[in-house]
Amino acid sequence: MRKSPFFFTLLCSAIVSVLFVSCNPTNKQAKFITLTVYASDSLKSALTDIKTIYNQDYPNINIKYKLANSGTLEKLIEEGARGDILIPSKAKVLDNLQSKNFLLAGTRQNFLKNQIVLIVSKDTQNISDFKDLTHQQIQKIALGDNIQEASGKYASEIFVKLGILEQVKIKFVFMSKNSEILSFVENGKANAGLVYATDAILSKGVKIVTLAPQGLHSPIVYPIAILKTSPHISEARNFIQFLQSDRAEAVFLKYRFVVNSNISN
Incomplete structure (x- = not known):
């Protein structure tokens, strides 16, 4: 039976559509994963807003925040809590964890500042x-x-x-x-x-x-790093990069943080 030209046109269109979806690098139909982020509870409002914005671009990635004070965060990691990213409100926490090999080498950086x-x-x-x-x-x-x-x-x-x-x-x-x-x-x-x-x-x-004027206390710097236990290193790097984007920085500024562009590492 001879196929009509319309049939071949429809078939070609379907093939092109399938190839586009499978090859398009911006395709969001990727595997659904959860990123666990341990963070200082002073970041709660800003990170909540940022999660909404991030999921507009990456709906397949669930950001799960575990918020606590810095001392509790350090204790959790030392006791074996697994996750992907850590953002405490004092550098000493990362100093301690880095010395005990809990952080992924080369991922630590200064992130935000507070007053x-x-x-x-x-x-x-x-x-x-x-x-x-x-x-x-x-x-x-x-x-x-x-x-x-x-x-x-x-x-x-x-x-x-x-x-x-x-x-x-x-x-x-x-x-x-x-x-x-x-x-x-x-x-x-x-x-x-x-x-x-x-x-x-x-x-x-x-x-x-x-x-409090500058000089009355040591700088309040929020460092950030990927945990060595992270099973999603690529996605964790992507999220950290997003946290430093203009869209995320606008949220941090809204909540009175000093953003990364004004912090020296």
């Missing part, structure tokens, strides 16, 4: 500077636990540099999370608190009194 701010409740009027915390009427200052929450380390450095640590340390109330510090200040359980700028802007119940 420490002094916060008070919305109706507080008598605090405008860090030195005001020495006043007798200031009874409680909420800040991060130096071991569990990295922001506490930087807060302590500020008081040392200002020469007022001995006057204020009796007032310290230590928290394991910046969200707890925000809650304490919002509810009046503390007169003031020190948190990351990126956390302070998320609360409607506190206001930022002042930003």
